[in-house]
Amino acid sequence: QVQLMQSGGGLVQAGGSLRLSCVASGRAFSSYVMGWFRQAPGKERAFVAAIPGSVGSKHYTDSVKGRFTISRDNAKNTVYLQMNSLKPEDTAVYYCASRRGGSSRYSDGYDVWGQGTQVTVSS
Secondary structure, X not given: OOOEEEEXXXXXXXXXXXXXXXEEOOOOHHHOEEEEEEEOOOOOOEEEXXXXXXXXXXXXXXXXXXXXXXXXXXXXXXEEEEEOOOOHHHOEEEEEEEEOOOOOOOHHHOOEEOOOEEXXXXX
């Protein structure tokens, strides 16, 4: 069973950048689709980005396209979310998650979750 440990996040001014990392334990990391989700106060958890295990397209929610980049290093069992040009509306707890099979924008398609990390963007 994969376990996910997140790092990164914090407080940044609008227009700034942060990078989130998510390290997976266990084997066969490259066989998992990895996703990032976020949950703002009072809102449901929402899809941010997903990346296939080895080949295929990355997917982003429209509001982060051109600002956020998802990437992975399978040799390090790590997935990243580089966040640039941050806006106050990006403030949320961010979660990484893994799933087998194809990419998905739906949180119930992911079966292992990281512990979450707070990202706060001040105006």
